[in-house]
Amino acid sequence: MDFTASNILLLSLVEAAVSVYFFPQVFPRNALASFYLIFVIVQGTAWCFQKLIIYPFFLSPLRHLPHPPKGFYPLIGHGLILFKRPPGQAFLNILKETENDGLIHFRGVFHADRLLLASPAALADVLVHRSYDFEKPPWARNFLRKFLGDGLLMTEGDEHRHQRKHIMPAFSFRHIKELYPVFWSKSIELCQVVSRELGEKPDKVLDIGHFSTMVTLDIIGLAGLGRDIGSLRNNDDVLIENYEEILEPSTEKAVYFVLHLLFPPWVMAALPWKLNERVKITTGNLKRICGEFVANKKSRMKMESEEGKDILSIMLRSNNFSDNGLVDQLLTFLAAGHETTSSALTWATHLLSTHPEIQTRLRTEIQENIPDRKALLDPNFDIAALLESLPYLNAVCNEVLRLFPTIPVSARMASRDTTVCGHFIPKGTLLQVVPWATNRDPALWGPDSEKFIPERWIDESGRTTMNGGADSNYSFLTFLHGPRSCIGERFARAEMRALVAAFVGEFKMQMANPEEKVRPGGTITSKPIDGMRLKLEPVTWGE
Ligand code: HEM
Numbered sequence: 001m002d003f004t005a006s007n008i009l010l011l012s013l014v015e016a017a018v019s020v021y022f023f024p025q026v027f028p029r030n031a032l033a034s035f036y037l038i039f040v041i042v043q044g045t046a047w048c049f050q051k052l053i054i055y056p057f058f059l060s061p062l063r064h065l066p067h068p069p070k071g072f073y074p075l076i077g078h079g080l081i082l083f084k085r086p087p088g089q090a091f092l093n094i095l096k097e098t099e100n101d102g103l104i105h106f107r108g109v110f111h112a113d114r115l116l117l118a119s120p121a122a123l124a125d126v127l128v129h130r131s132y133d134f135e136k137p138p139w140a141r142n143f144l145r146k147f148l149g150d151g152l153l154m155t156e157g158d159e160h161r162h163q164r165k166h167i168m169p170a171f172s173f174r175h176i177k178e179l180y181p182v183f184w185s186k187s188i189e190l191c192q193v194v195s196r197e198l199g200e201k202p203d204k205v206l207d208i209g210h211f212s213t214m215v216t217l218d219i220i221g222l223a224g225l226g227r228d229i230g231s232l233r234n235n236d237d238v239l240i241e242n243y244e245e246i247l248e249p250s251t252e253k254a255v256y257f258v259l260h261l262l263f264p265p266w267v268m269a270a271l272p273w274k275l276n277e278r279v280k281i282t283t284g285n286l287k288r289i290c291g292e293f294v295a296n297k298k299s300r301m302k303m304e305s306e307e308g309k310d311i312l313s314i315m316l317r318s319n320n321f322s323d324n325g326l327v328d329q330l331l332t333f334l335a336a337g338h339e340t341t342s343s344a345l346t347w348a349t350h351l352l353s354t355h356p357e358i359q360t361r362l363r364t365e366i367q368e369n370i371p372d373r374k375a376l377l378d379p380n381f382d383i384a385a386l387l388e389s390l391p392y393l394n395a396v397c398n399e400v401l402r403l404f405p406t407i408p409v410s411a412r413m414a415s416r417d418t419t420v421c422g423h424f425i426p427k428g429t430l431l432q433v434v435p436w437a438t439n440r441d442p443a444l445w446g447p448d449s450e451k452f453i454p455e456r457w458i459d460e461s462g463r464t465t466m467n468g469g470a471d472s473n474y475s476f477l478t479f480l481h482g483p484r485s486c487i488g489e490r491f492a493r494a495e496m497r498a499l500v501a502a503f504v505g506e507f508k509m510q511m512a513n514p515e516e517k518v519r520p521g522g523t524i525t526s527k528p529i530d531g532m533r534l535k536l537e538p539v540t541w542g543e
Contacts, residue, residue: 060426062113086519089436115420115431127433218232312326339406358452412433510534
């Protein structure tokens with residue numbers, strides 16, 4: 001029961017009591033209960049009328065902003081958008097169809113005000129200039145907290161500022177450079193495991209998604225915790241099992257997530273839905289495993305004098321986090337740090353399989369510049385300098401991240417009255433930030449905005465550009481921007497460079513079924529609904 005509903009119940013009781021006490025000739029005392037019911041119905045109806053009609057259509061300060069020309073249904077507003085796939089595509093259609101000057105107004109369930117951020121200026125206001133006027137919506141936080149604890153991704157305000165300040169050093173340019181050998185050695189291990197697997201398959205077809213999840217989990221294990229989880233070697237690793245169960249891109253899980261956005265947690269928890277029990281079990285498992293990681297790390301740090309370069313060691317040395325705080329951060333890094341890059345690698349293989357000429361050009365660049373891939377394993381080799389200097393590799397990675405932002409849709413809620421692009425935004429308004437739509441918006445990227453063209457990231461002098469030819473940095477939203485942007489961006493980009501370079505250098509790839517229309521789905525991160533089945537052929541790459 002929300003505050004307003006309880007107010008109506010209480011007010012009606014007082015009104016009914018006052019009426020029968022002071023006006024017994026009009027309101028006989030023996031009919032108190034009936035009067036109470038009548039008052040509740042009358043006031044409840046007035047409240048619904050105000051909420052559904054009067055405020056949204058006649059009073060809301062946002063009602064004059066441009067609206068999408070279609071897709072509105074009484075009571076559910078434009079709410080069906082959330083169920084459409086690929087996630088974010090419906091918002092892209094709205095951007096294309098609605099003339100606007102930065103903000104598009106649409107209606108959620110029960111006609112609640114919603115805004116779509118539609119221009120670089122609006123995005124800059126929400127993500128950077130007034131970042132702390134906006135928070136993640138409470139219901140999304142309540143849902144995600146089950147999986148991520150109270151780590152950096154979930155906290156707000158001063159607590160977020162404090163955590164971010166103390167975690168930032170672990171993601172500095174210098175530290176990421178030190179992690180490149182981990183990225184490269186695990187990328188080589190991935191290729192070896194895939195080669196072995198192919199040896200046993202006459203059709204040379206495998207689903208790359210499972211392998212990318214394993215390699216990225218191993219990478220975040222080593223680089224984040226200083227511990228080799230070894231899931232590439234041990235296919236049925238318990239962490240993999242739990243994450244794959246949570247992140248499986250099934251319709252049931254997508255519906256479960258969206259219903260959590262629409263209904264309060266106690267309603268969802270009361271539903272006799274088997275998934276509630278499964279979520280409790282898997283999140284409990286993950287918390288227990290992270291607790292063990294922290295305890296082991298602490299006892300090893302006491303015994304060993306060597307200073308670890310991984311994120312957990314850096315955070316432990318900073319002495320800014322309690323043990324429970326570290327468990328929450330680990331839950332966050334493990335989840336945010338492996339499924340995202342795994343999905344990026346999966347989409348990279350898809351785009352390269354469906355664009356063979358780009359794949360060949362990339363392989364040529366890699367093999368020419370890395371004649372001996374094992375030489376990079378020498379501790380003195382500057383892998384960062386080499387991989388960051390390859391223009392086509394960087395252009396391909398940028399273009400994959402642009403077309404398939406791993407988190408296609410995000411949201412913010414105004415935590416106080418504020419403004420965006422000069423428009424007044426009342427406290428409580430929900431704003432949709434949609435990397436999928438912005439990254440593909442033809443107004444920002446031109447008429448070929450939805451095509452895979454890595455060349456857009458290379459300038460006349462042959463160097464990789466920062467913004468892919470778009471006028472503004474805010475045209476590329478994959479990692480968002482500002483104080484709530486992805487803290488792992490440098491980490492993710494470095495990891496992706498290594499994985500793509502090693503994989504493309506080693507395998508020629510095509511879709512197992514060239515006719516297949518791959519469907520992006522997933523709950524929070526974007527994954528192919530039916531997996532990504534590739535036909536792989538090892539190619540010669542100098543020893
Ligand atoms: C391709 C890979 C990745 C993508 C596309 C990505 C994208 C994002 C996005 C869009 C957000 C903001 C979410 C929101 O506020 O709605 C975010 C936040 C975050 N990401 Fe990433 N991420 C990636 C990889 C990583 C990695 C590798 C790590 C850690 C090692 C990481 C850790 C985090 C954390 C801790 C936050 C919360 C930051 C904050 O709120 O201050 N991410 N990421």
